[in-house]
Structures are given as structure tokens and as C-alpha cells.
Amino acid sequence: MTRDSNLTRRRFTALTATAALSTALAGCSGSGGDAANAAEADGDDATTAESTAEPTTESGETTGADSGSGGGSAPQFDGWFDNVGNYDGVVDETGSSTVTVTVGAQANGGAFGFGPAAIRVSPGTTVVWEWNGEGGSHNVAAADGSFESELAGSSGHTFEHTFEATGTYTYACTPHETLGMKGAVVVE
Structure with a gap:
């Protein structure tokens, strides 16, 4: 050669x-595609999506003793949070009817986190994910497919899901999951 x-x-x-x-x-x-651009063009930065589907017991959800449910014991996430920079335990929000999680929180080298990363709630609690407009476009997608938001990037956009069944629900931002943008909701 x-x-x-x-x-x-x-x-x-x-x-x-x-x-x-x-x-x-x-x-x-x-920028999040046509849906996000259309909302911004209309001047509607505060859009809301709602999920009312009943959670399932598919692969993303762990139930029973393995999830750490009952008695406030520490849930087992089987490595889900191994590459998540802002996970420092489960924030106890049991007894609250609505809990807000920030989408685009500072984590993983930028605005690529959920804040807090993991929460514990009671059955019937509505979790509202609220975008802060940082880190580009994000979504919230359950690992078991029981809920999923649209991809959005504008500050004030919200997505909500009411958790009726006990279990551990893991979720991620699809485009940033490999960066560590993951979260969990423990329902007990």
C-alpha cells in the first residue's frame, strides 16, 4: 500500500x-418536530397532555416484594439508575394528590434529567411532568408502554398520568435515555 x-x-x-x-x-x-413548532407558532407555550390509561404489569413495572413495596422499604431498580447523575434516593410524596416532576433538570452533563429522579406516591396520585424549556426536546415514556407523552421542548408544557395500581414504574426520555435521563414512580 x-x-x-x-x-x-x-x-x-x-x-x-x-x-x-x-x-x-x-x-x-x-426543536421537537411539527407538534412543538406548531404550538410555538400559535404562541401556546403552555400545552397540556393527559394520560388516563390504566397501568399494566408488563416488563417496565415490578410488583410485589421485589419492588420494595410495603412498609416504606427501599425499592430495587435493578440497575435502572446506574448512569443517572441526579438520582440520590426516592423522594417520599405519599399522601399528596398531585406531584410535579421537572423535565429538563440539570443532570448527566446538562439539562438531561428528571427532578426528582424517583418518587414514592400513593395509589390515585397524579404525577405532572412539567418542562422547563432546557436541554432541547424531551418526552416521558414508560418502559412498559403504559404512558407516553409527546416530544416537546417549550417551557410550561405539561403531561400528567394518574397511578392507580401499586408497583414500580420506570420511565425515560426516549432521545436522551442513553445519557441517563431516566426516572421512576413507586406506587404503594
Whole structure:
């Protein structure tokens, strides 16, 4: 091989890596698509979505003794929070009828967290996720598919879900899950 073909191969590799990185980062800085742009164009920054689906017992939810339910014991998340920079335990909100979680909280090297990351609530509690407008577009998607918000980036946007069944519900921001933007709701 000649020196020119080695340089060409190196350059090709460098360009390919740069293109892949640019594509990956584009999802983090996007405006959220047509729905978010339409809301901003209308001047409606405070949009609300609501989820009323009954939670299921699919793969994202753990019930029974394994979840740590009952008696206020520490829930087991099976590594869910291993790469989450702002997880420091479960915030006890039992007895509250409504609990607010910030979407875009400072964590994981930017505005890529839920604040607080994990909460404990009573059955019948409504959790309201409220966007702070930082970190690009985010969503809230249950690991078991029982609830999912739209992708949004505007400050004041909200999504809510009422938790009726006991269990542990893990969720994430789909575009930023690999960065550690994850959360959990423990219902007991």
C-alpha cells in the first residue's frame, strides 16, 4: 500500500465518525418536530397532555416484594439508575394528590434529567411532568408502554398520568435515555 491510500482510508474513517456523531447529536438539539413548532407558532407555550390509561404489569413495572413495596422499604431498580447523575434516593410524596416532576433538570452533563429522579406516591396520585424549556426536546415514556407523552421542548408544557395500581414504574426520555435521563414512580 502506498502512503496516499493510507491517508485516504484515515480520512474516510474520520469523516464517517464525524457524520455519525453529528447525526447522533442532532436528536439532542432538535426543536421537537411539527407538534412543538406548531404550538410555538400559535404562541401556546403552555400545552397540556393527559394520560388516563390504566397501568399494566408488563416488563417496565415490578410488583410485589421485589419492588420494595410495603412498609416504606427501599425499592430495587435493578440497575435502572446506574448512569443517572441526579438520582440520590426516592423522594417520599405519599399522601399528596398531585406531584410535579421537572423535565429538563440539570443532570448527566446538562439539562438531561428528571427532578426528582424517583418518587414514592400513593395509589390515585397524579404525577405532572412539567418542562422547563432546557436541554432541547424531551418526552416521558414508560418502559412498559403504559404512558407516553409527546416530544416537546417549550417551557410550561405539561403531561400528567394518574397511578392507580401499586408497583414500580420506570420511565425515560426516549432521545436522551442513553445519557441517563431516566426516572421512576413507586406506587404503594
